[in-house]
Amino acid sequence: MTAAKRKRQDAILELVTTRAIGSQEELRQLLIERGWEVTQSTLSRDMRDLRIARVPTPSGVRYTAGEYSGEEGRAMLPTLLPQLFQKMEFTRELIVVKTFSAGAQPIAEAIDAEGDPDILGTIAGENTVLIICRSEAAAARVAKRLLALAER
Amino acid sequence: MTAAKRKRQDAILELVTTRAIGSQEELRQLLIERGWEVTQSTLSRDMRDLRIARVPTPSGVRYTAGEYSGEEGRAMLPTLLPQLFQKMEFTRELIVVKTFSAGAQPIAEAIDAEGDPDILGTIAGENTVLIICRSEAAAARVAKRLLALAER
DNA sequence: TCTGAGGTAGCAATATTATGCATCATTTCG
DNA sequence: CGAAATGATGCATAATATTGCTACCTCAGA
Numbered sequence: 380m381t382a383a384k385r386k387r388q389d390a391i392l393e394l395v396t397t398r399a400i401g402s403q404e405e406l407r408q409l410l411i412e413r414g415w416e417v418t419q420s421t422l423s424r425d426m427r428d429l430r431i432a433r434v435p436t437p438s439g440v441r442y443t444a445g446e447y448s449g450e451e452g453r454a455m456l457p458t459l460l461p462q463l464f465q466k467m468e469f470t471r472e473l474i475v476v477k478t479f480s481a482g483a484q485p486i487a488e489a490i491d492a493e494g495d496p497d498i499l500g501t502i503a504g505e506n507t508v509l510i511i512c513r514s515e516a517a518a519a520r521v522a523k524r525l526l527a528l529a530e531r
Numbered sequence: 532m533t534a535a536k537r538k539r540q541d542a543i544l545e546l547v548t549t550r551a552i553g554s555q556e557e558l559r560q561l562l563i564e565r566g567w568e569v570t571q572s573t574l575s576r577d578m579r580d581l582r583i584a585r586v587p588t589p590s591g592v593r594y595t596a597g598e599y600s601g602e603e604g605r606a607m608l609p610t611l612l613p614q615l616f617q618k619m620e621f622t623r624e625l626i627v628v629k630t631f632s633a634g635a636q637p638i639a640e641a642i643d644a645e646g647d648p649d650i651l652g653t654i655a656g657e658n659t660v661l662i663i664c665r666s667e668a669a670a671a672r673v674a675k676r677l678l679a680l681a682e683r
Numbered sequence: 684t685c686t687g688a689g690g691t692a693g694c695a696a697t698a699t700t701a702t703g704c705a706t707c708a709t710t711t712c713g
Numbered sequence: 714c715g716a717a718a719t720g721a722t723g724c725a726t727a728a729t730a731t732t733g734c735t736a737c738c739t740c741a742g743a
Contacts, residue, residue, distance in 0.1 A: 399648045399665050423701055427587035435579035438672045441648040496551045496593040513551050520590045
């Protein structure tokens with residue numbers, strides 16, 4: 380991630396927690412005033428990255444940054460997986476990830492930290508992580524994403 | 532509120548907390564399977580009433596019902612205000628609500644319980660509630676809404 | 684029963700957000 | 714440095730959500 384992107388996302392996080400913002404376009408204006416000129420598309424992606432929730436209220440829609448909105452744990456999986464990943468299989472809504480050495484625990488923690496709603500929970504052994512997903516479709520999505528992360 | 536609406540919203544709340552739902556249309560299909568046939572417009576309104584947040588995640592958008600999503604405290608203000616409201620004035624981002632007898636405390640609590648993002652906080656005296664809003668615009672919105680609630 | 688008030692919900696139009704694709708920028712390696 | 718790979722972003726458009734308006738339904742009171 381570029382420095383510019385990181386700083387912009389910091390600014391977004393601050394704006395969102397500081398003010399009651401009601402649309403990405405409104406946020407865009409505030410960012411422009413502060414010297415960041417980007418399109419709404421980019422903000423949509425930033426909001427996804429930051430997990431900023433859109434909450435409807437009696438007085439209109441508002442964005443709020445919640446527990447997972449930081450950028451801490453998010454970077455963990457992309458660095459851990461390529462290191463420790465060995466192979467993966469899945470059946471129904473269960474995914475089994477094989478890792479090298481004692482890689483299961485840290486990977487399970489990183490996965491939990493992501494807070495992916497497709498994932499109900501994980502169980503880590505020595506070099507095996509079991510991921511329990513919400514559904515078969517969810518498992519497929521998760522598996523695909525993990526594989527993409529691992530392969531780099 | 533009609534019984535049908537209440538039951539439907541109960542069903543929505545359960546579905547949303549049970550599954551990973553990604554759009555109002557998807558929710559609509561699930562409701563139809565369960566015997567509720569309504570349009571997406573209605574669901575949009577239900578989601579607002581229930582304060583169901585739309586959270587973007589790496590694996591797509593998901594809805595989640597949070598702390599304020601119940602229907603408890605929400606009914607309080609509409610019943611309290613018409614009873615206790617005397618008059619209201621506001622200046623900048625401050626709103627002062629005058630109430631009858633010892634009405635300030637319960638009204639302040641009901642307002643707090645709403646969790647309106649336009650409102651930073653409230654201070655209640657004997658028969659005066661001070662509402663500190665996020666901005667002048669926020670104060671205007673809040674004042675308008677409170678007035679509408681009071682006048683019935 | 685008739686009538687009016689208040690509340691719901693559908694429809695259609697509008698507003699907002701997400702995304703596929705192409706392009707430009709940045710980093711990595713040889 | 715130059716080429717290739719990866720990442721970031723804009724543009725156009727698709728997907729989703731919100732809302733004004735109207736119709737209808739229910740309940741209370743005359």
